[in-house]
Amino acid sequence: MxxxxxxxxxxxxxxxxxxxxxxxxxxxxxxxxxxxxxxxxxxxxxxxxxxxxxxxxxxxLRVVVMDVPTQDVISRDNVSVKVNAVIYFRVVDPEKAVIKVANAFEATSQLSQTTLRSVLGQHELDDMLAERDKLNVDIQNLLDQRTENWGIKVANVEIKHIDLDESMIRAIAQQAEAERSRRAKIINAEGEMQAADRLAQAARTLASEEQALQLRYLQTLKDVAGEKTNTIIFPLPLDLIKPFMEISAKGKTRES
Incomplete structure (x- = not known):
């Protein structure tokens, strides 16, 4: 051979x-x-x-990390934003991943793009910015349901960026400033209300106790006397001399 x-x-x-x-x-x-x-x-x-x-x-069978390209999304309150995300998934049923779909990774990528637009389009801009964790869970659950027939398990979805145009950024800044101003006015009004309540309570206490009113008057005299001035004109309230007038009247009654 x-x-x-x-x-x-x-x-x-x-x-x-x-x-x-x-x-x-x-x-x-x-x-x-x-x-x-x-x-x-x-x-x-x-x-x-x-x-x-x-x-x-x-x-x-390893976990695959896939970037979702930036998507143009119109929120429920008609605000246009650009959103991109990342998804984590893996094959859990090799038979379905080969037989049920021609290209499991490409199919998952396309499905994630449409799902991202669909879910975010149902929410207002404030929800997108404030409730990102909840939106991640909603997108992940919806993707997981749709890819189950392909033998794919979507483990996690993370929204990376929500980009706004300059005019919308300025509008949000103005809204935040107005909200801070509103809160400051409310806090100031609540402080004035508490101060008024305390003053009214102090006035009622002084009115019910004549001795307290006299002591307060004498304390005020002391404070004014400490000022650097040559002449002090201070009104003498009738309530202060009323007890002395009553004592004098009682004395005259006894003498008569």
Whole structure:
């Protein structure tokens, strides 16, 4: 047997061997077809195929991180924004991922774009900015339901950026400033109300106790006397001398 013939035989044998013995890594699975019909899922480890009768498609089970391209979204209150996101998903059913969809990754990418626009379009701009975590969960749940038939599990969705035009940024800044001004006025009004209540309470206390009113009057005299001035004109209230007038009247009654 000539050397060329031996070489051809060895090449054929090597080709058959390569199509017979396969090694799947821990994160890989082999979807095996027997004469074009699905047979089983094998792996990880060493698997043996019948050459030209059994074929296989390799599937990666690791989590895939996919950027969702920037999408133009019109919110429910008719504000145009640009939104992009990132999704985390993985294949959990290799059979469905191969048989049910031609390209699982491309299908998931396209579906994520339409779902992002659909979900965010149902919310107002304030909800997009303030409730991002809730929107992430809503998008993730909806995507997970739609990709379940493809054997794909969407683990997480994160909205990365919500971009606004300059006019909308200025409008939001003006709205925030107006809100801060409103809160400041409310706090000031509440402070004035509390001060008025305390003053009214103090006035009622002083009115019910004549001695307290006299002590307050004398304290005021002391404070004024401490001022650097030559002349002090201070009115003498009738309530202050009323007790002395009553004592004087009682004395005259006794004398008569």
């Amino acid at each position: 000539s050397i060329p013939v031996i070489g051809i035989i060895l090449a054929i044998a090597l080709l058959i061997l390569m199509n017979t013995i396969k090694v799947m890594k821990e994160y890989e699975r082999a979807v095996v077809f027997f004469l074009g019909k699905f047979q089983t899922v094998k792996g990880p480890g060493l698997i043996i195929l019948i050459p030209f009768i059994q074929t296989m498609t390799k599937v990666d």
